[in-house]
Amino acid sequence: QKEVEQDPGPLSVPEGAIVSLNCTYSNSAFQYFMWYRQYSRKGPELLMYTYSSGNKEDGRFTAQVDKSSKYISLFIRDSQPSDSATYLCAMSRSGTYKYIFGTGTRLKVLA
Amino acid sequence: GAVVSQHPSRVICKSGTSVKIECRSLDFQATTMFWYRQFPKQSLMLMATSNEGSKATYEQGVEKDKFLINHASLTLSTLTVTSAHPEDSSFYICSARGGGAGKETQYFGPGTRLLVL
Numbered sequence: 639q640k641e642v643e644q645d646p647g648p649l650s651v652p653e654g655a656i657v658s659l660n661c662t663y664s665n666s667a668f669q670y671f672m673w674y675r676q677y678s679r680k681g682p683e684l685l686m687y688t689y690s691s692g693n694k695e696d697g698r699f700t701a702q703v704d705k706s707s708k709y710i711s712l713f714i715r716d717s718q719p720s721d722s723a724t725y726l727c728a729m730s731r732s733g734t735y736k737y738i739f740g741t742g743t744r745l746k747v748l749a
Numbered sequence: 750g751a752v753v754s755q756h757p758s759r760v761i762c763k764s765g766t767s768v769k770i771e772c773r774s775l776d777f778q779a780t781t782m783f784w785y786r787q788f789p790k791q792s793l794m795l796m797a798t799s800n801e802g803s804k805a806t807y808e809q810g811v812e813k814d815k816f817l818i819n820h821a822s823l824t825l826s827t828l829t830v831t832s833a834h835p836e837d838s839s840f841y842i843c844s845a846r847g848g849g850a851g852k853e854t855q856y857f858g859p860g861t862r863l864l865v866l
Contacts, residue, residue, distance in 0.1 A: 672854065672855075674857070679840070679860070679862070680859055680860060681753075681755075681842050681857040681858050681859045681860045682793070682842070682857045683857070684751075684854060684855075684856060684857075687854050726792065726793070728855075735781055735798070735846055735855075736783075736795065736798065737783075737795070737855060739792045739793050740792065741791070741792045742792050
């Protein structure tokens with residue numbers, strides 16, 4: 639079993655839809671949870687950074703962490719075609735600085 | 750803020766040559782940089798962790814004599830692929846720890862696409 643599981647997709651949604659992206663994990667020691675967006679042939683871009691449990695909102699993006707269920711989510715409101723990319727979740731234990739990445743979910747927002 | 754650059758963005762070389770890739774943190778100091786490799790439609794695979802002024806720590810299965818890493822300053826780390834072969838062709842991405850969001854956060858460079866003929 640992988641430490642971090644993420645559905646690879648592709649996930650296709652119409653423009654304006656609310657998108658829900660998820661990752662599950664097995665290591666209860668993870669404390670830091672990140673979401674990155676990666677366009678084709680580009681480096682990952684940090685979208686959200688969360689420490690421990692709870693919600694965090696930034697514009698159209700909301701990140702949720704449920705440590706009791708070992709489950710994290712990224713919600714994208716009013717999705718746009720420019721949101722079409724691969725979304726990677728990443729997590730780390732305190733003090734290690736090493737990330738464990740999910741496989742990434744490919745998202746397509748259709749105009 | 751928190752910008753990381755990589756150079757070159759793309760390189761094509763002949764088998765047997767060595768290729769050097771630079772990773773720079775432009776607006777913050779990075780005591781730790783990471784080097785990743787990514788194959789098409791796959792996630793990032795950590796190759797090594799690079800700390801300024803000390804030897805890099807390589808992940809299991811990564812040949813340290815093949816992939817030489819030098820973290821000479823707080824803003825520069827280099828990855829040299831020695832005696833490159835076609836199987837080394839890949840997308841190499843660096844990241845730097847630090848910047849705005851938190852000390853645990855990694856900011857990624859734009860990547861370097863290596864093609865070995």
